Amino acid sequence: MPETKTRREETTRPESPEDRAPDAQASEAQGEPDREAQTAEKPKLSDEERLQGLEPDKLRRIAYDMLLARRFEEKAAEAYALGKIGGFCHLYIGQEAVATGAIHALRPDDYVMTAYREHAHALQCGIEPNAVMAELYGRADGCSKGKGGSMHMFSAEKNYLGGHGIVGGQIPLALGVAWKIKYRGEDRVMQVYCGEAAVNQGAFHESLNMAALWKVPLILIVENNRFGMGTAWERASSLYDIYRKAGAYAMPSAVADGMDVLDMYRVTREAVERARAGEGPTLIEARTYRFVGHSMSDPVSGVYRTKEDVEKEKANDPIRIYADLLARVGILSQEELEKMDEEVKALSEASADFAEKSPEPGPDELYTEIYAEENVAGRLYFDGRR
């Protein structure tokens, strides 16, 4: 497998053919088409066109990354059931194409930030599976030293800016990072994710307005998995089409098929190129679906969706769709896929062993890293324990 750092693009890809341009004007569409009608707007492309001239190594790497996210989380779910992982734990199973495709369109020096359904994003940015699993276990070798957990993974080195737990709260933060890029005149972009339910928060609208007003290099990807916890999107928004909300801020937007990793890559690339060219932010609505409950404490189906609903969507498994394509074009055979699967399973297994052996943070860690400097004038803590 290629090195971790190649998970993000190192070089500029050739121009896309015009007919593949995302629907930047889609926000001007009339009426309120339903979900199926909108997703069907995805351009009808041949296999060849879908591959966008990407190198076979990169295409295989994308398969590997999606597969790793899936197997890693299956292992995490197992560990959670055994009580080895605590707290809230939100799995990404079913949505892997979104972050995998979108982060592959970035360079290593670009920034990524998301909400709390973040294990795949953290892995995709190059944090080692061992460090992600150790964080889930709350251990000292975790990527946040065991202080963040499932919802607060970070890596300054990989430009992965977390893991945020308040719905929509990360969007203004990402706006600030994009603003910093502009302030310093850097050649970078900020890619931030939120769920569709976050779109109803004021933070989303305030940020879109300023991002468009100041033309900062922000790419906001809304992962529309159709449920804010147990509330169907149709029951939470007066307008189904999230990408159209960008129109209120004169911001370009597009819909991407969040079950198709190459469509995610294609649409994100367009937005990244626009941002790098100084043309400002883009809103991308990624239509996806989670095959698992909202968190580990939520059953896969029940009060808000039926077992049949979920089974029907599983026919669109993003890994299956992609593997079939690669097999068809002769880039990844069934045997190679199985070998790859064994490899990521072993890696996930090893990460759990690593986490198991990693020490818990010691009691002396309780008061570290809260302030920059502990030896200051005056008292910082008032619990009488120090």
Added chain:
Amino acid sequence: MAVVTYREALNQALAEEMERDPDVFLMGEEVGVYNGAYKVSKGLLDRFGELRVVDTPITELGFAGLGVGAAMTGVRPVIEFMTWNFAILAFDQIFNSAAKMRSMSGGQFKMPITFRGPTGAALQLAAQHSQALESQVAHYPGVKVVVPGTPADAKGLLKAAIRDDDPVCVFEGEMLYNMKGEVSEDAELVIPLGVADLKREGSDVSIITHGKMIHVALQAAAQLEKDGVSAEVLDLRSLRPLDTDAILNTVAKTNRVVLLEEGWPYGGITATIAAMIQEEAFDELDAPILRVTQADVPMPYAKGLEKIAKPSAELVIEKVNRVLYR
């Protein structure tokens, strides 16, 4: 030393720090073209340009969060709230993001951001525009809180806040902007956070307070002196970190304490200090600790009601007499 207003002192601090460090920028409502709602940023747009003095839409949550994200990746934002009352809209970003980023990332991200704006009641601005919120903000581990009460402290503490690698919330006195005082012209004169200042020495009783209330305390102390009572006035200047040594020293000196704050009593900083004193210096006390705060009600508009709702020198004198058993 030159005599300048509290407003000019803050302006000098901003200008000097922006001059010193190109990563420092000022952002908020009306800070640029309008020169600041309270004219604190007067002239800064002309001097530093619109990349570094940024007028925002009215969107407190959004631009506070913008500052936090920018600070996380290496620059040093100064975020101005037109008043701290409006910052309540931004508390999610101050408490959930700025205060916790370093800790929940295992120390990977520093947070060199300053949030500033006026606090407390002015005159007849009614319930939503008259709140002293510094105690509430100081409640959150991860943030620092300073409340300057004089022009010199305003300049020195704001400079310290901007240079600090933690989120510092600066609570300016809305009624103090016109106050004049001697201020050093030394651009390197920084007042460290967490160091209290004895604004008046005394031997009979300690009045411990901060911000605008130091002037109420000094007024009460002057009145008490005529009555033969020697009151010490300790200005905390910083609520977190808190100069507990200075507090314990004055308690040991006078053995009697009146705590004064502009905000409400419930969960106020005075409650924290009273608890701390009885835990750590109970034997030094010759009387129970008493407090003077705002009446525990939303601020009324009517002039007479507002007057009696606010802490006053009369109320302080009354409490001092009680701790002296006079």
